[in-house]
Amino acid sequence: QVQLVESGGGLVQAGGSLRLSCAASGPTFSSYAMGWFRQAPGKEREFVAGISWGTWSAGSTRYADSVKGRATISRDNAKNTVYLQMNSLKLEDTAVYYCAGRPTIVVPTTISAYDSWGQGTQVTVSS
Numbered sequence: 001q002v003q004l005v006e007s008g009g010g011l012v013q014a015g016g017s018l019r020l021s022c023a024a025s026g027p028t029f030s031s032y033a034m035g036w037f038r039q040a041p042g043k044e045r046e047f048v049a050g051i052s053w054g055t056w057s058a059g060s061t062r063y064a065d066s067v068k069g070r071a072t073i074s075r076d077n078a079k080n081t082v083y084l085q086m087n088s089l090k091l092e093d094t095a096v097y098y099c100a101g102r103p104t105i106v107v108p109t110t111i112s113a114y115d116s117w118g119q120g121t122q123v124t125v126s127s
Contacts, residue, residue, distance in 0.1 A: 001115045002100045009121030010043040012089055016125075020084040022118055033104050035114060036084045038095035038123075045098065049073040050083060050107035067093075070117035073082030089125045096120040110121045 008020040020036070035050035051073045052060045059075050072085040082099065100114035108114060 002029055002032060002101050003102060004116055004118035005051060006097065006099045006118040006121040008093070009123045011124045011126060013092075014080075014089060014091055014125055014127050016089050017085070017087045018089060018123060020097055020099075020121060022082045022084075024082070024101065024116075026080075028034075028103065029080045031103050032101040032116075033107050034082040035100045035102075035108065036073060036076060036082075037098045037100060037111065038046040038093075039098070040092075040095040041122075044122065045111055047111075048097070050109060051056070051075050053105055053109050060107065062109060070121075083118045086123075089123075091125050091127060094123060094125045096122050 003025040005023045012018050031053050033053050037045050038048050038099040039045040050062045061090040070088045075082040098120045100119040103115045
């Protein structure tokens with residue numbers, strides 16, 4: 001497993017942007033598929049975006065319909081970091097965002113598929 005630490009959350013106005021970062025420790029980060037999930041108050045944790053493993057920064061990506069066109073996931077294997085750029089933020093994007101990882105080629109979208117999790121970072125979108 002890798003250790004994951006998220007950062008970059010905060011308070012942002014609707015329509016604004018935010019970039020979340022997830023720093024991973026461990027020599028095998030490049031072989032991990034990485035995902036971002038979020039959990040709003042009173043709701044279940046849900047998949048937001050994921051990126052496949054890869055030697056270089058490119059990787060195939062998957063997005064939830066709710067963020068498609070507004071979110072971009074990327075990774076920098078040299079820095080052991082995965083990013084989530086969120087634009088045109090909406091009130092309903094308010095949640096705790098979690099980074100997750102799994103040593104697999106494909107990008108899982110289910111919670112149970114991931115075996116490494118960060119502690120989460122709060123994103124609050126205000127009107």
